[in-house]
Amino acid sequence: PPARARDAWELAxxxxxxxxxxxxxxxCRGMQLLNVALGGTLVQHIDGHAEVVGVFGSHTVKPVPGSLYAGVVPEEASVPTYHHQAxxxxxxxxxxxxxAGDGTVEAVELPSGGWVLGVQWHPEMGEDLRVMRGLVRAAGG
Known part of the structure; x- marks a missing residue:
């Protein structure tokens, strides 16, 4: 069921x-909520992005050249993922x-908003910490 109190808190x-x-x-959910907060919509269920129910899998994502994300991770990379919405x-x-290889949007950004990035995967769960380091650099000024 929807987590309305959590949604309200995180949207705020x-x-x-x-x-x-x-x-x-x-x-992950934070990227989805960022999209919804700005008036976007979600696909309620997609297949192929969770290999086994309840277990993180991985797939590759390809950056869009010239994007904030590509500035942090310029090449195609394997990411830890578990999601069914997009x-x-x-x-x-x-x-x-x-x-993703199937065309699913895996990262979004707000070019007019400073350092605003949403990723569909869990960068904190993998060995590639460049996204997390990018946030820390941006926050450090």
């Missing part, structure tokens, strides 16, 4: 971060900055 955090212009990284229509101002 997203709005506050965007209003304050502080660096923002949305991870971006359908991008929210206002968001652009896709990485895709």
């Amino acid at each position: 955090l997203i709005d506050a971060a965007l209003a304050a212009g502080i660096p923002l990284l949305g991870i 971006v359908e229509r991008l929210g206002e101002g968001l652009v896709a900055s990485a895709y």
Whole structure:
């Protein structure tokens, strides 16, 4: 069932971060909520992005050249993932900055908003920490 209280709290955090212009990284559900906060929609269920129910898998994502994400991870990379929802229509101002091989949007960013990045996977779960380091650099000024 929907987690309405959690949604309200996390949407308020997203709005506050965007209003304050502080660096923002949305991870998995956080990317989805960033998209929804800006008026986008979600595909409610996709196949092929969770190899085994309840277990993280991996797949590759390809960055869009010239994007914020490509500035952090310039080449195709394998990412730790477990999700069944994805971006359908991008929210206002968001652009896709990485895709899965099947065309699923895997990263989004807000070019007019400073350092705002959403990734569909869990960068904190893998060995490649470049996304996390990018956030730390942005937050450090």
